[in-house]
Amino acid sequence: GELNKKTGFMFKTLRRRYGSVVEHAYFGPVLFLFKYDSEGNIEVQHSDMIALVDCSITVGKDRKVGPGGRYEWNIKTSRKKYRLAVSDAKKRDFWIDHM
Structure with a gap:
């Protein structure tokens, strides 16, 4: 489904992405x-x-920005940290539950 990924080096901005969680044969x-x-x-x-x-x-910060707001969460791997966001808390909880 739709989500946003925070990207950038100096100035972090949210970029729209399409995400999908799948079961990989080698990586899980x-x-x-x-x-x-x-x-x-x-x-x-x-x-x-x-x-x-x-x-x-x-779980990251909840921000009341625009009509829906922004609800963030973080994924930290051994190599990198990803900051993701969606427009409501139910969608964020759905993504976290399926990871």
Whole structure:
């Protein structure tokens, strides 16, 4: 489903992504994050794959921004930390439960 990934080095901005949690034969549960092109189509070649085995997931900040707000959570792997967000708390809880 739809979610946002915080990216950038100096200035962190939220980028829209399409995410999917699947069971991989070698890595176990994996989160795929697909980018969108300029026309709004999913780019399969430019995607992130996050192995969810041995990672920690923590709930981030809730912010009342815009009409829906922003509800964040963090995924910390042995190599990298990912900050993700959705527009309501139910969606965030759904994503966390399925990881």
